[in-house]
Amino acid sequence: MRGNVTDPRSPYPLADQLPAIYQEDFFGLRFASGFDVVLGPVLILLDCLEAYFSPWLAPEDFLDWLGQWIGAELDGDEPVLIRREAIAGAVTMHRRRGTATGLATAVRLAIGVTPEITESGGSSWSARPLGPFPGSAEPQLRVTVRVPDPSTVNLARLEAAVAGASPAHMPFAIEVIGTNGNDVLTV
Numbered sequence: 208m209r210g211n212v213t214d215p216r217s218p219y220p221l222a223d224q225l226p227a228i229y230q231e232d233f234f235g236l237r238f239a240s241g242f243d244v245v246l247g248p249v250l251i252l253l254d255c256l257e258a259y260f261s262p263w264l265a266p267e268d269f270l271d272w273l274g275q276w277i278g279a280e281l282d283g284d285e286p287v288l289i290r291r292e293a294i295a296g297a298v299t300m301h302r303r304r305g306t307a308t309g310l311a312t313a314v315r316l317a318i319g320v321t322p323e324i325t326e327s328g329g330s331s332w333s334a335r336p337l338g339p340f341p342g343s344a345e346p347q348l349r350v351t352v353r354v355p356d357p358s359t360v361n362l363a364r365l366e367a368a369v370a371g372a373s374p375a376h377m378p379f380a381i382e383v384i385g386t387n388g389n390d391v392l393t394v
Contacts, residue, residue: 216240217247218254262294270294280313280371282364289316305374314350317368318360323351326377348379357383357392 221239222230229235258264265273270290274281279297281290293300293316303309307324314322326348329341350369354360360383373379383392 217243217250219250221246262291280368285316289319292316300372304372310350310369310372313368313372314352314365317364318352318354320352320354323353325349325351346377348373348377349382350379351382351384353384353386355386357385357390360392362392 220243222236222243225235225239229239259266259269260273262270262273267287270287271281271283274290274294274297277294277297278301279290279294280300281293285293296312296316300309300312303312307326310324311321314320327343327346331338331341333339350373352360352365362381362383365381365383369379369381380393384390
C-alpha cells in the first residue's frame with residue numbers, strides 16, 4: 208500500500224541541488240530536507256504514473272477507480288486477477304456487447320465457465336427473392352452453463368452478466384446443468 212511508505216523522502220534531495228554556500232549551512236540543509244519529505248511521495252508517484260493506468264500494474268486499491276473510468280462492470284468482490292482481466296478487456300467488451308462472443312466472455316468473467324449459447328436468428332443468402340428466412344420468427348436466447356455442482360453458481364451474478372451482455376431486444380433463458388446431467392437449475 209502506498210500509505211505505508213516507511214521512507215517518504217525524495218529520490219532527488221533538494222540539498223544536493225543547492226549552491227555550495229548553502230550546502231555548508233546546517234539550517235539550510237535541514238530546511239531543504241523538510242521539502243524532501245513533502246515532495247518525495249509526489250515525485251515517486253510521478254515517476255510511476257504510467258503504471259497506474261495499466262490494469263496489470265496498477266496497485267490493487269486503485270483498480271476499482273480505474274474500472275469506473277472505463278466502465279468495467281464489476282461487483283468489487285471478484286478476485287484481483289479477474290478484476291484486472293475485466294478492466295483490461297472492458298473496451299473490447301463494450302464493442303462486443305450484444306454478440307455471442309461478448310456474452311460468452313461476460314459469463315466466463317462472471318462465473319469462470321464458458322457457456323453454450325443458442326440463438327434463434329441467422330443469416331442467409333439467396334439468388335432469388337422471397338427465399339426462406341433462416342432461424343425462427345420468435346427471438347430467443349438460451350445460455351447453458353455446465354458445472355460440476357450447480358448449487359455453487361451465483362445465479363444473481365450470472366443473470367446480471369447475461370442481461371448486461373445480451374442484445375436488448377432478446378428474451379433469454381439461463382440453464383445451469385451439472386456435469387452428471389441430473390442437476391438442472393433454470394433462471
